[in-house]
Amino acid sequence: MKRVLCAVMVVGLMSALSLGVSAQIKKGKTRVLTTKQMMAGLVKPNCAGIGEGLKTPPANDQAWADLATKAALLNESSFTMMDDGRCPDADWANASKALRDGSAAVLAKIEAKDAAGAQEAFKAVTGSCAACHKVHKK
Numbered sequence: 001m002k003r004v005l006c007a008v009m010v011v012g013l014m015s016a017l018s019l020g021v022s023a024q025i026k027k028g029k030t031r032v033l034t035t036k037q038m039m040a041g042l043v044k045p046n047c048a049g050i051g052e053g054l055k056t057p058p059a060n061d062q063a064w065a066d067l068a069t070k071a072a073l074l075n076e077s078s079f080t081m082m083d084d085g086r087c088p089d090a091d092w093a094n095a096s097k098a099l100r101d102g103s104a105a106v107l108a109k110i111e112a113k114d115a116a117g118a119q120e121a122f123k124a125v126t127g128s129c130a131a132c133h134k135v136h137k138k
């Protein structure tokens with residue numbers, strides 16, 4: 001009887017732990033923003049906007065400034081990914097760091113109005129999306 005009780009407790013604890021981890025990936029502990037909303041409303045549009053905007057070299061200062069805004073917001077999203085207890089493990093942390101460094105490098109190239117350099121640096125950004133999704137996007 002004791003052994004059965006013990007087994008029940010272990011199974012209960014394990015499911016509570018796995019539930020806790022998946023809840024963590026989907027949302028932080030206290031803030032309302034879900035990961036899905038952050039991806040759909042912040043990460044994806046800014047990432048896609050940079051990809052689009054670099055296909056041909058930006059035509060004027062306003063176009064460069066728009067790209068700089070997108071790169072900076074994408075950089076900011078890498079901090080939100082790590083805040084509020086959302087990060088579950090080292091794969092997540094490493095991908096967030098790669099996104100942070102990659103988007104900062106893209107921004108530096110944009111500020112230098114170096115379209116080819118920005119395009120090259122952008123590869124590390126898209127690589128970071130893939131690295132996290134491979135492990136954590138179900």
Ligand code: HEC
Nearest residue numbers: 026035036039040043044047092095096128129132136137
């Ligand atoms: C640190 C981890 C991580 C990084 C980095 C990351 N994502 Fe995600 N992404 C997720 C997770 C987890 C989900 C699934 C969220 C869910 O459905 O609850 C997701 C979902 C998405 C979705 C689907 C949103 C929806 O409406 O269902 C898109 C689009 C997306 N990510 C784009 C990106 C892009 C573009 C990048 C890189 C610039 C990126 N993500 C980087 C973790 C990450």
